[in-house]
Amino acid sequence: MTKAITCMKCGAPLQLTNPDVRTIKCEFCDVINQLDIEQNPAKMGKFVPKKASTGPLKVGMKGNFRGQQPFTVSGVLEYSEDGDTWYEYMCEFSDGTLGWLQYDDGDWTMYFKKRLKSPVPPCVRSNSRINVNGMSVTVEEVGTARITHVEGQIPFAVDYEDDIDYIDGWTEDDKAISIEMAEDEVELFVGREVSRGMLGL
DSSP states (O other): OOEEEEOTTTOOEEEEOSTTOOEEEOTTTOEEEEEOTTOOEEEEEEEOOOOSOBTBOOTTOEEEETTTEEEEEEEEEEEEETTEEEEEEEEEETTSOEEEEEEETTEEEEEEEEOOOSOOOSSOOTTOEEEETTEEEEEEEEEEEEEEEEEEEESSOOOTTOEEEEEEEEETTOOEEEEEEOSSOEEEEEEEEEOGGGGTO
């Protein structure tokens, strides 16, 4: 499913590739366009300066997860916190499913979004235990990261230089858990560590 829209800044045609896309950076003027639930342009975001590198992957690259699930990299978010930088890549699978592939200091984790069934506990700290959707999660890290680059299409409302609160941890059976909290959204991602070889890249 694709849909064509017009950039709110320059009027260029932009092609959406997935019905869940809520943010797209114009490839012509480099301005963020945020979309409503019907994927109509709703809010013009910031200008995103061009960057020489978006980590090890780029928009348009193709992979094959575990040799059975072809995907295309459709979007990139670069996060920075206290001098550390990591990347999250929106992976659009051939059946329309979206995955989030995180690259952090040589480690790869493939996440999939899940519905959060209960509120996030208040005042979560590192090394604590919390219950998330019935899973016991050991919290590894709690922080606030800034989005320092955006490319392509993103399935939630986001802007350049937004600050995102997050909680990262692990379940007892080694599932990676990431909760991201923006101004209007709280999202849960559940995944597993993978090797680059498992990604077919």
